[in-house]
Amino acid sequence: MKIDIKISGEPLNIQSCIDWVMSPECGGINVFIGTVRNLTKGKKVIRLEFEAYESMAIGEMNKIAEDVLKKWPVQKILIHHRTGILQTGEVPVVIVVAAAHRDAAFDACRYTIDTLKQTVPIWKKEVFEDGETWVAAHP
């Protein structure tokens, strides 16, 4: 198993994500952890709500992982995304990439988060003290 994809309503366990990629063949691991910021354009965020079109999101996340394995000499890639209500400081996304050499791990991890933010059907609603807004819906 070179790919691990998950969408979950429960908090993501970063350590077990990293444990999953660890192996004696691997030399470098790059991890991206998204966290919920307490401010957007200076406005205080109370909480976030993430909604996924789950079946399609799993498919798009798998496509990214398959692309990564084609593009870079990567041994394992994990993409976990959380849904539901998150407080500031909590973790909506964890990406872990293991490779024999670190350049591939860095490049592949960055490609993964950049592409995820463009193609994976997950939506974030920011809840402020005076209202709420779906992010990116009004560019």
Add this chain to the structure above:
Amino acid sequence: MKIDIKISGEPLNIQSCIDWVMSPECGGINVFIGTVRNLTKGKKVIRLEFEAYESMAIGEMNKIAEDVLKKWPVQKILIHHRTGILQTGEVPVVIVVAAAHRDAAFDACRYTIDTLKQTVPIWKKEVFEDGETWVAAHP
């Protein structure tokens, strides 16, 4: 405290490294984890031994962290390096960078490991079944 530097003879605790940078101001965390590979140029590695010129290594690691804070809008940076005997699969280095935006976190983390490998006085001896060699001593 924006900088956390450590050289330790004990196993590095990745989760507590990540916990240290987490904050509600942060939006993206990039982590690099080095691991001991079981093969070097096709030869089986039994174990590694890391030696540090500790006072100077701490100084050089601090210089890298200060440079990172000057070059990128980074909130926190942690660099932990292990010394002593490590088995394959174990972790000699953990670097964690937290920033409001992910590009800074990725760039700063990569700069940190690239620079650490060039300037920080730490040496790695690979022990094979039939001998041992100080890495990079015979380029």
Add this chain to the structure above:
Amino acid sequence: MKILAFGIVKDIFSNSIVEIDLKDNATIDELKILLEQKYPRLNQLGSYMVAVNNEYASASDVLHKGDEVAVIPPVSGG
């Protein structure tokens, strides 16, 4: 045909699923025109995509009976 809605589109439809009458062999473009007539606020989105059976669809793709069709506003995961 049933159309699934997510994110801001759920608010625009006031529902997570709506029923649209479509002629046989209608294209994605024809679906979008009908949707925009019925829900003019869709035009206020910078852009949106339609997915058919969990894949992004092109403007000229033809819809078939039994397809799972979803309106995909700009994504914002991660």
Add this chain to the structure above:
Amino acid sequence: MKILAFGIVKDIFSNSIVEIDLKDNATIDELKILLEQKYPRLNQLGSYMVAVNNEYASASDVLHKGDEVAVIPPVSGG
């Protein structure tokens, strides 16, 4: 003057610390010449640096009594 050794240089010196007789106000370059005469295997290193008081030193830097001096072979941490 006491010279600290690390990594492969410890093997070359057969010790982690050696004593070198240096004239007053000797430079790093002069120290390197003496060391290479006494330990010719140093020349087999692609390169090596000298650190004075925990900082990399330049060829023309002058050594002072009480300085902490170390020979730094190519590093390989990370």
